[in-house]
Each structure stands twice: as C-alpha cells, then as structure tokens.
Amino acid sequence: MAHLQQTLARTPAGDAPKPQTGGLSPQRERLVKQLILERLDQSLEVTELARACALSRSHFSRAFKCSTGLSPQDWIRAQRIARAKLLIQHTDLSLTQISLECGFCDQAHFCHIFTRSEGINPFAWRCRVVKGL
Known part of the structure; x- marks a missing residue:
C-alpha cells in the first residue's frame, strides 16, 4: 500500500488518463453506424446523419471523429x-x-x-x- 502511494505521489497529475469527452453517446453512435451500413449503397450526406442524431453538422462531425477516430x-x-x-x-x-x-x-x-x-x-x-x- 505504501509503495502504491509513493508511486502515485511521483506520477505527475497531467499523466493520468483523461476520460474521453465530446464523443457521441453509445446510442447515437450505434444509430448512425446502423443508418450508414443500411444505406451504404446510397449517397449519404453528413447533414443527414447529423439530423438523425439531432445535432448540428459541425458538432456531429467532431463528436463522430472523437468516438470513432475517423471523420464520418x-x-x-x-x-x-x-x-x-x-x-x-x-x-x-x-x-x-x-x-x-x-x-x-x-x-x-x-x-x-x-x-x-x-x-x-x-x-x-x-x-x-x-x-x-
């Protein structure tokens, strides 16, 4: 226990992993991925995907990239x-x-x-x- 406390004391506060924020909720991510996969053979506009998530285009694009690591x-x-x-x-x-x-x-x-x-x-x-x- 004392060793763990010493290790934590030496670890700079900035190195702690930060929880990911700003991404899509799991429900919205699932919804939009399902929509994309169902309509993969069609033209898909980011505006339409954003509308399905009830988000603005720019907010949706940022959140999608935050959640998946890729732009829509x-x-x-x-x-x-x-x-x-x-x-x-x-x-x-x-x-x-x-x-x-x-x-x-x-x-x-x-x-x-x-x-x-x-x-x-x-x-x-x-x-x-x-x-x-």
Whole structure:
C-alpha cells in the first residue's frame, strides 16, 4: 500500500488518463453506424446523419471523429471498401456492379479509392484472393 502511494505521489497529475469527452453517446453512435451500413449503397450526406442524431453538422462531425477516430466520410469510405472486398472475394459480380453496390458513383472512382486504400487495384486484389483460395 505504501509503495502504491509513493508511486502515485511521483506520477505527475497531467499523466493520468483523461476520460474521453465530446464523443457521441453509445446510442447515437450505434444509430448512425446502423443508418450508414443500411444505406451504404446510397449517397449519404453528413447533414443527414447529423439530423438523425439531432445535432448540428459541425458538432456531429467532431463528436463522430472523437468516438470513432475517423471523420464520418472516412468511416463511410472504409465501410464501403470493406463491403467491396467481401463482394470481390465471395461473388462473381463485376467490378462495375460492386462499385454501385458499395455506393461509389462509378467504377473509376471505386478503383481509385480502393487502390489508394489497399495499395493495389481491385482487379489485381481479386486475382490475388482467388489465387490464394
């Protein structure tokens, strides 16, 4: 006990972990993530997500990033890429069909975002995954 008190006495007060504040409530975070995932194939506006949480756009964006570590747009993009990877791996859909299923405006945009995210284009990724099976 005395050792613990000595250790705490030597620890600067500023080093204590601070509770995270400013994020979305667990209910709002769950709600908005569910909304995003249900409508991943559609165009999603941050304003619409903020409205679903009854928050202003700027407050929602800050709170979402505080809760998830990513901006709403980055989180949506990551979910679209994750879904695309599942579709590439487990279906025979064309890359054009996959891009539309995942909410990208066209195949070129999908290929650009996928390559930027994964370091390889989706066609090459599909070849690598299929070869690995």
